[in-house]
Amino acid sequence: MMKENSNEEPNGHVQRGLKARHVSMIALGGCIGTGLFVASGSAISQAGPGGALTAYILMGLMVYFLMTSLGEMATNMPISGSFAAYSAKYVDPALGFAMGWNYWFNWAITVAVDISTAALVMKFWLPNVPAWIWSAIALILIFLINAMSVSTFGETEFWMSAIKVVTIIVFLAIGALTIFGIMGGHFIGMRNFSIKQAPFVGGFPAILSVFVVAGFSFQGTELVGITAGESQDPQHSVPKAINEVFWRIILFYILTIFVIAAIIPYTSHSLLGSSATDIAISPFTLVFQRAGLAAAASVMNAVILTSVISSANSGMYASTRMLYSLSNSGYAPKKLGQTAENGIPYYSLLVTTVVSLLTFISSIAGPQIYMWLVAASGLTGFIAWFGIAISHYRFRRAFIKQGHDLSELKYHAKLFPFGPVLCLILCILVIVGQNPTAFMNFDWKQILVTYISVPLVLILYIAYKLKNHTKIIPLEKIDVSPSHKDEDLSKLNKG
Incomplete structure (x- = not known):
């Protein structure tokens, strides 16, 4: 039975069923996927071991500041689909509209991409079974x-x-044993950090290109903001998840890049050919094989399959909750904000599933359409990060301007305003740096394919602003009061 959202429970009528351990692991697992397991090798081949490590460290720091910004807002106002609500409440309702639909679109398309990837991964074991069967399953x-x-x-x-x-x-563990020669037969040490042009290859342009790759790898960390609305104790679980995730990400990513770079030289053709679906040349597979583990390819294929399913699962959850939040905010049909007895917004789930299915079908029936859809979602993650940073910057400024004391906040973002300002600058740098050669060569098709998500968001923002005559909310009028239920932000739409 479907119900309209009410104020009977915190956060509308979705249920706070996520435990602290769920929130921590979801935030961590959200950014550990094929970007690390497979494509990390291409980062080392492009910029060398030193360049890759530099890019991932800088991106890791940026993501940490982004997470603390999100944590400060999420503990003050924990709701499902938080990005749209924060943008609308602390900046401009038109920005909330654009950010919400941008993020929903991103994950709905990502689900379709992931189920297509799952089929390709299954071909490793069962090459004769039609791919669409695995995608459907x-x-x-x-x-x-x-x-x-x-x-x-x-x-x-x-x-x-x-x-x-x-x-x-x-x-x-196996990588460390291999580096010291305990496994694999001979001592490797740090020799691959000094061959040819290593450790830094290609200078700053190469580091910038890897910075873009690293950014895509880290996308998904913002899921902690989505889960806050259904966490049993967001004031405790969100800060805990942010602090734990930062150290785990830095340790996992940096140590992983280090181990791969130490064992496999950046000149290896296997690293140059790294792709999201070529399991045989995954850096993890290569390192395991170097250590003498014959079944490495099958083991990593199973892990990568798990990773792809996990990504699609998180994508379905994130996009469903964003659509639910858009409905609560008056940005989407009211029916999408209805929930069942178990707190699941089924209409939002069904719409997202249908869009993902249609996108997947287009990959078979119309590859060109599919390519444009995927391209349109390419930069949406960075655009969402930009929205989080600017929302937090204005939230904190409004909080202080209205005479509040920081002690009133459950969680404090670190080094304000350095954190959100750094995030804003780096997000712009990454977005612009996606494909600079296309601009230099005046390749308009490539420019459109690469950057199409930027004008789409601008169109959403401007169209909503013109239709509803909204304005950027003055700092003194921003509502910074804490809230523990979904806000109906439609009252802001009149500007």
């Missing part, structure tokens, strides 16, 4: 997990993320 499985309850989703993500974490720990 993956989509049904993800739909059922998200349809049961938020605790079912949380528990599933916990264990899938745990598999990824255990894999990385085993990889680091």
Whole structure:
């Protein structure tokens, strides 16, 4: 039975079924995927070991500041689909509209990409089975997990993320033994950090290109803001998740890049060919094989399959909750804000599933359409980060301007305003640096394919602003009061 959202429970009528351990692992697992397991090799080949490490360290720091910004807002106002609400409440309702639909679109398309990738991964074992069968199975499985309850989703993500974490720990242990010659037969040491042009290859342009790759790898950390609305104790679990995730990400990513770079020279053709679906030349597979583990390819294929399903599962959850939040905010049809007895917004879930299915079908029926859809979602993650940073900057300024004391906040973002300002600058740098050669060569098709998500967001923002005559909210009029339920932000739409 479907119900309209009410104020009977905190956060409308979705249920706070996510435990602290769920929130921590979801935030961690959200940014550990094929970007680390497979594509990390291409980062080392482009910029060398030193360049890759520099890019990932800088991106890791930026993500940490972004997470603390999100944490300060999420503990003050923990709601599902938080990005749209924060942008609308602290900046401009038109920005909330644009950010919300941008983020929903991003994850709805990502689900379709992931179920397509799952089929390609399955071909490693069963090459003769039609790919669409595996994609259909993956989509049904993800739909059922998200349809049961938020605790079912949380528990599933916990264990899938745990598999990824255990894999990385085993990889680091075996990698260390291989570097010192205990496994693999001979001592390697740091020799690959000094061959040819190493450790830095290609200078700053190469580091910038890896910075872009690293940014995509870290996307998903912002899921902690989505889960806050259904966390049992967001004031405790969100700060805990942010602090834990930062150190785990830095340790996992930096140590992983270090181990790969130490064992496999940046000149290796295998690293140059790294791609999201070529399991045989995954850096993890290569390192395991170098250590003498014959079954490395099959093991890593299973881990990567888990990672892809986990990404699609998180994507379905994030996009469903964003659509639910958009409905509560008056940005989407009211029916999408209805929930069932178990707190699941089924209409939002069904719409997201249909869009993901249609996008997947377009990959078969119209590859050109599919390519444009994927391209349109390419930069949306960075645009969402930009929205989080600017929302927090204005939230904190309004908080102080209105005479509040920082002691009133449950969680304090670190080094304000350095954190959000750094995030804003680096997000712009990454967005502009996606494909600079296209501008230099005046390749308009490539420019459009690469940057199409930017004008789409601007169109959403400007169209909503013109239609509803909204204005940027003055700092003294921003509502910074704490809230523990979904806000109906439609009252802001009149500007």
